[in-house]
Amino acid sequence: MSADTSDADQWYDAAAGPVVRPYAMTRGRTSHAADAKIDLIALVMCRPDADGDTVLDDDHSLSPEHLDIIDICRRQATSVAELAADLDLPVGVVRVLVCDLLVAAHVYIHKPVAPAELPDESILRDVINGLRAL
Amino acid sequence: MAIARSDRRPVPPAAEPVALKLLVAGGFGVGKTTLVGTVSEIRPLRTEETLSELGRPVDDIHGVEAKRTTTVAMDFGRITLREDLVLYLFGTPGQDRFWFLWDELAQGALGAVVLADTRRLADCFAAVDYFERRGIPFAVAVNCFDGVQLHDPESVRDALDLDPGVPVVLCDARERDSAKDVLITVVEHAARVAAELRRTPART
Numbered sequence: 001m002s003a004d005t006s007d008a009d010q011w012y013d014a015a016a017g018p019v020v021r022p023y024a025m026t027r028g029r030t031s032h033a034a035d036a037k038i039d040l041i042a043l044v045m046c047r048p049d050a051d052g053d054t055v056l057d058d059d060h061s062l063s064p065e066h067l068d069i070i071d072i073c074r075r076q077a078t079s080v081a082e083l084a085a086d087l088d089l090p091v092g093v094v095r096v097l098v099c100d101l102l103v104a105a106h107v108y109i110h111k112p113v114a115p116a117e118l119p120d121e122s123i124l125r126d127v128i129n130g131l132r133a134l
Numbered sequence: 135m136a137i138a139r140s141d142r143r144p145v146p147p148a149a150e151p152v153a154l155k156l157l158v159a160g161g162f163g164v165g166k167t168t169l170v171g172t173v174s175e176i177r178p179l180r181t182e183e184t185l186s187e188l189g190r191p192v193d194d195i196h197g198v199e200a201k202r203t204t205t206v207a208m209d210f211g212r213i214t215l216r217e218d219l220v221l222y223l224f225g226t227p228g229q230d231r232f233w234f235l236w237d238e239l240a241q242g243a244l245g246a247v248v249l250a251d252t253r254r255l256a257d258c259f260a261a262v263d264y265f266e267r268r269g270i271p272f273a274v275a276v277n278c279f280d281g282v283q284l285h286d287p288e289s290v291r292d293a294l295d296l297d298p299g300v301p302v303v304l305c306d307a308r309e310r311d312s313a314k315d316v317l318i319t320v321v322e323h324a325a326r327v328a329a330e331l332r333r334t335p336a337r338t
Contacts, residue, residue, distance in 0.1 A: 037238070039241065039242060040155070040179075040210075040222075040224070040238070040239070041153045041154075041155050041220075041222050041242075042153075043150070043151060043153055045150070077150065077151055079153060079212070079220075079222065081177070081179055081210055081222065081224075082177065082212065084179055084180070085177035085178060085179060085210075090180050090181055090182040090205070091179060091180070091181045092181060092182055093182075110150045110151075110153075112152075112153045112154070112155070112242055113152065114242045115154070115242065115243075115244045115245075115324065115328065116328070116331070118328075121325050121328060121329065123152060123154075123219070124244075124321055124324065124325040124328070125325070126215065126216065126219055127154065127215060127219065127221060127244075127321050128318050128321050128322060128325075130213075130215025130216060130219060130221075131213075131215065131221075131314050131317050131318050131321070132314070132318065133215075134173060134213070134310070134314055
């Protein structure tokens with residue numbers, strides 16, 4: 001089953017909810033060659049010069065969802081989990097979309113540092129102080 | 135093997151924030167979402183997982199439509215502590231059968247809160263086991279519901295058979311200061327555990 005994005009758009013009705021199953025956006029892919037299960041809190045960032053319109057001019061394979069990700073990440077570094085919440089997509093779909101953008105060098109990701117590899121404990125001190133100040 | 139400081143990755147530029155993750159676990163209805171919502175804005179997260187029907191042969195040849203996908207919902211929140219320091223809180227899925235998702239959540243977690251309800255203490259046994267097995271620093275927070283007699287944290291510690299170093303605290307998941315204290319307790323515990331590991335000579 002393949003869903004042509006433009007056909008799906010004309011049936012899309014906000015009240016009815018998406019007609020196209022999320023994995024149709026990824027053309028049926030559930031994983032990506034470059035995907036080593038991107039962490040939920042990996043931060044996705046845009047190249048500073050990226051802009052939805054200019055990127056689309058250069059790369060016509062990008063879907064509206066790909067462009068949404070670029071627009072969100074242009075404003076600030078955003079985690080995979082937040083992208084899934086913002087776009088109301090399952091996490092698996094967002095991972096595939098982000099991988100597409102990574103491979104095409106439209107975004108880059110900042111992987112979280114494992115706690116055991118934090119350079120020192122001052123960061124944890126900062127977290128505690130930051131929580132106290134909330 | 136000791137790694138010299140100069141061999142470590144360069145410190146990321148100030149523009150790239152440090153993101154850390156805490157888990158909030160506990161039985162169904164114990165107050166995980168409440169706790170996360172008290173200190174941050176709740177966002178819903180969903181994953182789609184394919185489940186094969188129990189008892190049915192796995193090599194079903196009828197294709198995608200024979201498999202069932204299920205959506206698992208979890209809640210998470212983001213606390214921006216500083217421009218370059220972000221803390222994410224992830225509530226674990228309520229249903230036990232979604233255990234396999236815990237590994238994805240727990241990967242790289244700084245620590246965890248196990249919320250306990252003294253009326254159903256056994257509900258948090260599995261979470262305690264899970265974090266102990268994976269060496270994830272955790273604290274137990276006894277959620278105090280209206281009208282429930284407050285329990286002595288030490289009796290909760292005994293009931294859960296916790297290691298002496300595991301913090302057990304009382305909390306009210308609805309109160310901001312109480313929720314903050316729980317998170318601070320977890321991070322302080324994680325810092326102690328990390329310091330202990332640093333003191334222990336590395337084995338080769």
